[in-house]
Amino acid sequence: MGGPDRKRKINLDGNGDGDLSRKHQDALHARRSSEINPWTGRAYSQRYQSILQTRLQLPVYQFQSQLLEAVASNQTVVVEGETGSGKTTQIPQFLVEVGYAMPGKSCVACTQPRRVAATSIAARVAEEMDVTLGKTVGYTIRFEDVSDPNETVLKFLTDGMLLREAMNDPLLSRYSVIVLDEAHERTLATDVLMGLLMEVLPDRTRGSKYGELKVVVMSATLDAEKFRSYFNGAPLLKVPGRTYPVEVFYTAEPERNYVEAAVRTAIQIHKCEGPGDILVFLTGEQEIEQACEEIRLGAQDMGHDAPELVVYPLYSSLPPAQQKKIFTAAPGPRVVGGPPGRKVVVSTNIAETSLTIDGIVYVIDPGFSKQKVYNPRIRVESLLVSPISRASARQRSGRAGRTRPGKCFRLYTEQSFYNDLQETSYPEILRSKMSNVVLTLKKLGIDDLVHFDFMDPPAPETLMRALEVLNYLGALDDEGDMTDLGRQMAELPLDPQLSKMLICSPEYNCSEEIVSIVAAMSVPQIFLRPRENAKAADEAKAQFVDATSDHITLLNAYATYEGIPTSERKQWCWDNFINDRSISSAESVKKQLKGIMTRLDIPLVTCKGGNGRYDTNAIRMALTSAMYMQVAHLQRQGSYLTVKDNQIVYIHPSSSVDGKPQWVLFEEFALTSKNYIRTVTTTRGEWLVEMAPHYFDLDNFPECEAKDELILEYKKKMRRG
């Protein structure tokens, strides 16, 4: 890939292909001046006309003809647009209005990293175009397809969803334009899509079987230059935004305790600064709840003469009702004519991109967030509190200037901002395990991973690990080619280990149970444990506990939930400290997985006996058959040692596994006060040597207690024959 033949002509001055775009412009004017909406054949509504007036005020309108000309004469165009430019809602419309899409024939796609964005933008654009949502304009997200293959000309979808579609249609044949929005966020799916587009574009030129494919990459930051050079010098269009200036302050000295410093700053702002709400960025639930408490206490100390201060926590696991509270207006003055009250929102990164709160004038940024990191040596992802990037810091301060000029207090020195912080965060693809990505790429027909054009190529060791894991699981053969099993695994929206587990579960007669477990594992934490009700929550969980397995404990809770009548479920969840949002999305996942299982001819069988009890051995064997690469062995000192990479780990205190079994398999690593393994199931050496002799190959095994144990197991196996 690459090379001079892929360079595209840059043309922004109206020469050459500009004629094409002028034709487009004429078409556009004809449509606008008509009274009839060409998409519906009906007259435009009054509402359409009034919305149109506001749309015409958006900065992006100044760039309409430039953009259309650039798209007409180039296959790829990069747009750098700040918040408030209107690029997300207008640019896709410009493209369909000038005829890039034809009902039933071709479609313009616009990708978003998040579901809410895809659905809400689609609804907004349908309104702006005066058409029915789900017809001319639609959206597709997991579990929900509101689009019509015969009518939809503009479709908003999550980047992950487009990647799924590509797996069955690698040339993206139904699309004439793909707009990749929020590309600067560099989600795993966006990065894979960009690499795929690099492969596909040469096969989708004018005159090719499915016609020319255009790509518009939209980014909010200075990173645009990087996108431009990645796409072989595609033209770059800069669209200004509409935001207010934000004054930035730094501390003179580094802060030792950023939570305490953030609390102090919030109180200080309340005392000394003019009206306006405060947004504080912290890293997690614990910190946030603590800070909220301390800010409330600090405000109390100011006495009743000071204006009122209300404090709201914000993080994703907070119930939606509590999340919504952040949008309530700040309290008014305590006395008529007095200074107004103030609102403080203490939030995780969720307020950096996913959620926008109006009225924020002050931002407090300690400069940290929790980030996923991947360690290829021990093959696990974990969360670590890490310094943010300068791009993130700018994004955070920008949150203060959405409604009027604001102030941002960075709790680190200016020198630190320029010298210690990285310009941009590592994209997700450099912080994740690659086994699923590699399987996806193979399914997309990309065989040469080494030369695949990633914008930021993952470390070779990470790719090697992924290939190795997929080979152990039987998804790739020794030549690295996809097996039938691998093709089946790629169909499932799961991590390869879980896919393999599900596909093999009928052999252990428990696919019904495994599909529930897998669904419950793919959603956020189902068991709640609020600090103030910890004991009651533990008691509630105790009724589901299986002393050999957290996975079976999860199954017990999920299966009980399924048996509760729908109308009583919410109450039941509340009474039993179960996260109802989580468990009900587990139900959607299970439904989706069962649909795919039917399609793949994977039988649904249960290990539940006549007595209503599960054959828990069967379930644990099915778990072992796919999870044998994440196994730890008990040491004499009472800790565990992970097999092969010899990490000292401890079973997490929340585990229901009892009595320190000799062998355990585990789902995840949590590096907190100790190296904990979480979601644990007891397994047996006998099963390991039986199911995975290729992995537990003693010739390549470090000397340890586990090895001695395995030698005994192999001897027993020999005797059994």
Next chain:
DNA sequence: GAGCACTGC
């Protein structure tokens, strides 16, 4: 005997 940033299929 302790604490899951955020998405997505």
